[in-house]
Amino acid sequence: xxxxxxxxxxxxxxxxxxxxxxxxxxxxxxxxxxxxxxxxxxxxxxxxxxxxxxxxxxxxxxxxxxxxxxxxxxxxxxxxxxxxxxxxxxxxxxxxxxxxxxxxxxxxxxxxxxxxxxxxxxxxxxxxxxxxxxxxxxxxxxxxxxxxxxxxxxxxxxxxxxxxxxxxxxxxxxxxxxxxxxxxxxxxxxxxxxxxxxxxxxxxxxxxxxxxxxxxxxxxxxxxxxxxxxxxxxxxxxxxxxxxxxxxxxxxxxxxxxxxxxxxxxxxxxxxxxxxxxxxxxxxxxxxxxxxxxxxxxxxxxxxxx
Amino acid sequence: xxxxxxxxxxxxxxxxxxxxxxxxxxxxxxxxxxxxxxxxxxxxxxxxxxxxxxxxxxxxxxxxxxxxxxxxxxxxxxxxxxxxxxxxxxxxxxxxxxxxxxxxxxxxxxxxxxxxxxxxxxxxxxxxxxxxxxxxxxxxxxxxxxxxxxxxxxxxxxxxxxxxxxxxxxxxxxxxxxxxxxxxxxxxxxxxxxxxxxxxxxxxxxxxxxxxxxxxxxxxxxxxxxxxxxxxxxxxxxxxxxxxxxxxxxxx
Numbered sequence: 001x002x003x004x005x006x007x008x009x010x011x012x013x014x015x016x017x018x019x020x021x022x023x024x025x026x027x028x029x030x031x032x033x034x035x036x037x038x039x040x041x042x043x044x045x046x047x048x049x050x051x052x053x054x055x056x057x058x059x060x061x062x063x064x065x066x067x068x069x070x071x072x073x074x075x076x077x078x079x080x081x082x083x084x085x086x087x088x089x090x091x092x093x094x095x096x097x098x099x100x101x102x103x104x105x106x107x108x109x110x111x112x113x114x115x116x117x118x119x120x121x122x123x124x125x126x127x128x129x130x131x132x133x134x135x136x137x138x139x140x141x142x143x144x145x146x147x148x149x150x151x152x153x154x155x156x157x158x159x160x161x162x163x164x165x166x167x168x169x170x171x172x173x174x175x176x177x178x179x180x181x182x183x184x185x186x187x188x189x190x191x192x193x194x195x196x197x198x199x200x201x202x203x204x205x206x207x208x209x210x211x212x213x214x215x216x217x218x219x220x221x222x223x224x225x226x227x228x229x230x231x232x233x234x235x236x237x238x239x240x241x242x243x244x245x246x247x248x249x250x251x252x253x254x255x256x257x258x259x260x261x262x263x264x265x266x267x268x269x270x271x272x273x274x275x276x277x278x279x280x281x282x283x284x285x286x287x288x289x290x291x292x293x294x295x296x297x298x299x300x301x302x303x304x305x306x
Numbered sequence: 307x308x309x310x311x312x313x314x315x316x317x318x319x320x321x322x323x324x325x326x327x328x329x330x331x332x333x334x335x336x337x338x339x340x341x342x343x344x345x346x347x348x349x350x351x352x353x354x355x356x357x358x359x360x361x362x363x364x365x366x367x368x369x370x371x372x373x374x375x376x377x378x379x380x381x382x383x384x385x386x387x388x389x390x391x392x393x394x395x396x397x398x399x400x401x402x403x404x405x406x407x408x409x410x411x412x413x414x415x416x417x418x419x420x421x422x423x424x425x426x427x428x429x430x431x432x433x434x435x436x437x438x439x440x441x442x443x444x445x446x447x448x449x450x451x452x453x454x455x456x457x458x459x460x461x462x463x464x465x466x467x468x469x470x471x472x473x474x475x476x477x478x479x480x481x482x483x484x485x486x487x488x489x490x491x492x493x494x495x496x497x498x499x500x501x502x503x504x505x506x507x508x509x510x511x512x513x514x515x516x517x518x519x520x521x522x523x524x525x526x527x528x529x530x531x532x533x534x535x536x537x538x539x540x541x542x543x544x545x546x547x548x549x550x551x552x553x554x555x556x557x558x
Contacts, residue, residue: 025525026520026524026525027524028522028523028524032522032523032524033522033524035307036307036308048524056538056539056540057526057529057540059531060516060517060527060528060529060530061517062517062526062527062529063517063518063519063525063527063528064517065352065353065354067350067351068350068351068353069353070353070354070519072519072525072527074525074526074527077526077529077540219350219353220350220353221350248350268353270520270524271354271355271519271520271522271524271525272345272353272354272355273345274308274394274522275308
């Protein structure tokens, strides 16, 4: 007897063929990975953070490796939403994978303007980045500001018909409160966590290694923190939680799903092994088959607490 | 792009410098100035791959000349014959993309290598040699230990070291007299490249090194500043580079 295994999951109105997405900022605009694998295999592609106008980003040095992780301070360098729509999006259309645009604004109106522009495209959803640690204006400043978050989500929700995901930060305030707040405001899902603020110092020069002084820590080093956040938040909200932070393989992905995540995002691992996402999808299927679990949704929140 | 190769040898040339040969499929092709991004570890420390200029490449193998400076290069130095190395590459553009044979016919070709910048310059020197194009190599380093004369046998070379322990004493750039018929290809520390910017030449082409995350154009970590009128742009060393027209680059 061959039983078909279901690995589809649902995020808001969006059905994903599998729960594996790419984390913003680690997958460019998707096309850079065409040479490695068929992008159509992904659950969804989340783009590099896009703003209304192109952004140059921070001066170098922008990256430094730390134990089992890395700090980045790119500063949201991007080509701007209009260039993305005219240059990149048409090339992504041939893949039957939902494209989710990560949106970043310096002020509330900018988020709304970008969402308005995206309303007229084939983009399947937006992920609001209100938690980037590497930009002075926007980013983190919103992560703890409930009123600003409410304004952003409310005003986008009014016009924007597709899926709205809000990416949350572990850096400020209480992530559970903020997740509940996002749900109330009309978000379809929350993704957590964004990178954690960190820094490194060169003891020879006594200078910070990163030109921006601070950077966002990612990689396996932050996995336990992300996992705890997903576990706590998924008990408090009804909307799906998307787990992200240091996922390197299917076992990490399973931990996040057992903790309550409906889907996962893979980030830093894409830098090390560009095939990580497809390997995780394949290995998840293998795990389900081995364990005779015929629906991946049965894993979500399957953690046993005695 | 995703490749694997067996270690043929991983020789220690002195205290910190190693000479690694990787066996690759015959179909593998690389050009001088390109690099490969090697996975040096199977666990999470170090986490990221490490980029290395290609020192030499002929049918079926790649050579890397590297200096042990940290965790990543330390792990690489422990690789033994027959070990399998996982690498991405070749990555980046090449000096060759900037070499216009007809235009450069009557010009003097200078190659300038500083420290481990010698690796990619060496590969380019061999490319020129094979094409029977005349050039002069200027090769500078801190001291005798960091100069590898054994790899310069067939080159017209001028060597300089900071302490005078090999060749002339002083910075290599102080021995270069450029003019309107000089074409410089260089790789080395940014201070050296900055000095070369002020040397008179018909054209100056440089390969840059940078701290990298992905070497796939997506993480935007490895950027350098490029002139754009009164403004500037960031260019990725891994994608738009590693080789740039040196006059376009803003070195701080």
